[in-house]
Amino acid sequence: MGLNVKKNDKVRIVTGKDRGKSGRVLFVDKKNGRLIVEGLNVVKKTKRPDQQNQKGGIIDIEAPVDISNVMVVCPKCNKPTRIKKKALGDGRHVRICGKCEEILDKV
Numbered sequence: 001m002g003l004n005v006k007k008n009d010k011v012r013i014v015t016g017k018d019r020g021k022s023g024r025v026l027f028v029d030k031k032n033g034r035l036i037v038e039g040l041n042v043v044k045k046t047k048r049p050d051q052q053n054q055k056g057g058i059i060d061i062e063a064p065v066d067i068s069n070v071m072v073v074c075p076k077c078n079k080p081t082r083i084k085k086k087a088l089g090d091g092r093h094v095r096i097c098g099k100c101e102e103i104l105d106k107v
């Protein structure tokens with residue numbers, strides 16, 4: 001499976017504790033096939049004291065989600081969808097929604 005998820009896509013988590021929730025992609029780690037989704041897969045992490053926070057403490061951070069555990073949500077039909085590719089005719093390809101065929105990339 002190719003890496004069809006890009007930064008700023010809206011995705012829905014399809015497995016795990018946050019199954020069914022959706023959020024915006026903040027970061028894609030292409031090398032490891034993982035991504036960070038805003039507000040999802042949040043874990044508690046102990047933070048060492050630093051200059052901003054003298055005491056340190058427990059903070060919430062988003063842990064990476066495996067790319068195979070999310071589906072892109074189409075901004076038009078608002079459904080989780082399989083991404084298809086479409087040739088533009090000038091050698092470029094864009095991602096389209098597998099359901100309504102909305103173009104998901106800026107062209």
Ligand SMILES: [Zn+2]
Nearest residue numbers: 074077097100
């Ligand atoms: Zn759609």
